[in-house]
Amino acid sequence: MKPYIYITRKLPDHIVEPLSQKYEVHMWEREDVPVPRETLLEEAKKADALLTMLSERVDEEVIEVGENVKVIANLAVGFDNVNVDAATRKGIAICNTPDVLTDSTADLTVALLMATARRVVEAAEFVKQGQWKSWSPLLLAGHDIHHQTIGIFGMGSIGEAVAKRATGFDMNILYHNRSRKQSAEERLGAQYCTFDELVAKSDFVVCLAPLTDETRNIFTKDVFKRMKRSAIFINASRGPLVDEEALYRALKNGDIAGAGLDVFVQEPIGADHPLLTLPNVVALPHIGSSSVDSRSKMMELCVENIDLILSGKEPKTLVNKQWVLK
Ligand SMILES: NC(=O)C1=CN([C@@H]2O[C@H](COP(=O)(O)OP(=O)(O)OC[C@H]3O[C@@H](n4cnc5c(N)ncnc54)[C@H](OP(=O)(O)O)[C@@H]3O)[C@@H](O)[C@H]2O)C=CC1
Ligand SMILES: O=CC(=O)O
Secondary structure (H helix, E strand, O other): OOOEEEEOOOOOHHHHHHHHOOOEEEEOOOOOOOOOHHHHHHHHHHOOEEEEOOOOOEOHHHHHHOOOOOEEEEOOOOOOOEOHHHHHHOOOEEEOOOOOOHHHHHHHHHHHHHHHHOOHHHHHHHHHOOOOOOOOOOOOOOOOOOOOEEEEEOOOHHHHHHHHHHHOOOOEEEEEOOOOOHHHHHHHOOEEOOHHHHHHHOOEEEEOOOOOOOOOOOEOHHHHHHOOOOOEEEEOOOHHHEOHHHHHHHHHOOOOOEEEEOOOOOOOOOOOOHHHHOOOEEEOOOOOOOOHHHHHHHHHHHHHHHHHHHOOOOOOOEOOOOOOOO
């Protein structure tokens, strides 16, 4: 019997083709609707491999029922939706998609920063709604980006790619990680600082750290109060790093000047969410890596990792380094 692979969202046929030739592949048939939880659990019971989306909870229950599962390939670099410890205990390899999405996500992060600072979305709507009646000296005046200080929380692959782009704007670059990154300091002139310094000194606070127990809710009311009143907060990592109620209050009260958000605590965010009522918020639907090229590479990498593991080989991008090939 051929190994059984379940893919939790409809992917293009040409991407799945290399798997279909060798394995029994089943796929949730909708591109725009997530797989129902019951279906995921039923399919996990039968599967040797799962290809999952970041929007799904791949928790202990899924891992427990997946008695034959050998690999879970998650279509994202972030893996906070997967219970990695439970998977490791059961000998399941967890794979993600680092690097192939780095530049696209950095491009989008900078686009979000620029759109928020220079009020691009507000200005475009202003024109389309026929509100543009005359040129005026301070019409939709925004914040400069060039020569300002950018503070990157999470100077990993994407953080460093954002910093590289920031050098093109002659920005002063601060960063905070748990460990110093010499390459970013030498190559890009980035300066290491504490989280508190980064928050207090940056004109743009850019969140690119993964969601972990340490980073959950790290952007609190107190943190927003310590930012400059002219600061712009950009979140392109995960929503739950932020206390959204505190962010809303900070934006409403003028404690900070604006926010550009690609990610939210609850995704999709409801259209009636208070944050979306604020003119100084630019909100995007979690599209950091969403260029056709990067998303195709991410899907191909998942497919390749599944094939490697089911063929008894080492995967290309393994999350749980303790996992061993049997
Ligand atoms: N919006 C979108 O569509 C996308 C969002 N993402 C998000 O971006 C995140 C980063 O991706 P990527 O750059 O590839 O990942 P990396 O692993 O390369 O970088 C993560 C960085 O965060 C730092 N970090 C981790 N924990 C902490 C902590 N507690 N305090 C301070 N710094 C910390 C790490 O440094 P150190 O270990 O030294 O602390 C590391 O430099 C992903 O986890 C994902 O959540 C990614 C792609 C697209
Ligand atoms: O959010 C996207 C990811 O790849 O992580």
